[in-house]
Amino acid sequence: MNIESIDLNLLVAFDAMMQERNVTRAGQRVGLSQPSMSHALTRLRQLCGDPLFVRVKSGMEPTPFALRIGPSVRAGLAVLQAGLEEAVAFDPARSERTFQILLSDLGEVVYLPRLMRHLKQVAPGIGLRILQLPRERYREALESGDADLAVGFLPGLAAGFYQQRLFSDYHVCLVRADHPRIGATLNLQQFTEESHIMIEPAGSRYSRAALHCSTTTLIEQYLEKLGLRRHIALRVPHFTIVPDILAATELLVVIPSTVARLMMPLRHVKTLPLPFEAPEFEVKQFWHERSHQDDGTRWLRGVFADLFMERRMPVPAPQSLQGQVSVVAVS
Structure with missing residues (x-):
């Protein structure tokens, strides 16, 4: 294969396919339509004399040849990108990066x-x-x-x-402002008897040895260490819906204090200290x-x-x- 015959854009498309394993998503990654991405793959297959990607149930699977050249292509593109960025002095006031x-x-x-x-x-x-x-x-x-x-x-x-x-930062508890059983303070009995919302980000599901844990996991590990249990009525992957749920229910949520302070203008929730000493993070x-x-x-x-x-x-x-x-x- 003569490297002079390869359009650099084809290698960019190949790298995107290696990362996404899907023609549409790979095209979106590099700013190509689905037909343009398919055309780029066809040209690459002809140049390489290899199918490069074959369709399987889960998407597009790279061939052994594609797996062999993939790391080198990615490394080469990274070196080129770094060289181009270093060649032009970065000016934040003018940059469109x-x-x-x-x-x-x-x-x-x-x-x-x-x-x-x-x-x-x-x-x-x-x-x-x-x-x-x-x-x-x-x-x-x-x-x-x-x-x-x-x-x-x-x-x-x-x-x-x-x-x-x-x-x-540290954790606090948020509840509805007019919660029928919780007033200006929160005691340990209320904390364990009330039902909670848990924010469980993708990839951070609680486990005792979670390496890639979230702040929620940190609290769960600490409660387990104290021998405390709480009832999780709802697990959600995102925080954005939580304030509306709090306003409409009697649920509690434990979140970082930084986020709670940003929510202080919301009149339908109130912030309470936890009834135990939780670790900072x-x-x-x-x-x-x-x-x-x-x-x-x-x-x-x-x-x-x-x-x-x-x-x-x-x-x-x-x-x-x-x-x-x-x-x-x-x-």
Whole structure:
């Protein structure tokens, strides 16, 4: 195969198919219609002399040949992308770059309003794509370059990634403002006897040894340690519907205090301290080594630090890896 005969766009389409295993989704990923994506695959098959992808019940499965060349194609595209980005000095005021950030919907509530107001003032051409993936896929997304940054309570990313602490948080309980049995305080008996909503993000279902756990998992593990049980009447994957459910029912929900404070203007809910001492947790931003020196993602990390870090501390040079920024070697 003569590399000079290959259109680079065909390799981009191939890489998208390797990630999505679906023609329509792969086309959307690279901005091609379904017919254009199919045409690109046909050209690649002719050039490679291989079917590359075959249809199976779950979608499109790569052939052994495609699996062999896939990692090299992805690595080559990443090197090319990095080279192009480094060749042009990053200017946030003029850039039209789109950054991809891994956030939970709780994170969306906390960060996006303030972040978007800030970007409108200092970087109006910058775009954000917010990704919500199962937590066990965060590592893959950061390593592959599909995500530039992940922000949240993410103990599953403790090894092998740069990380910067933003702030500490703790849990509180939200209930309907006129709850018939709960007034200005919440005692332990009420907490265990009332029914609860659990926010259970994709990929973070509670288990005793959950590596990719959420803040909800943290609370469940702590309650188990105390020998306490609560009745979970409803499990939902997203937070956005919870305020309406609280207003219409007598259910309780345990959420981070940062989110609760943002909900304080809502008159139909009230915030109460938990009737036990729950552990605090740290919210951090995480990024992969591949983007550590990139001017654009470095700027984005600085924006998050400026807007949301509890204490402004100098970021050390990569060689020292001390203080607020650290990277842990993969064991």
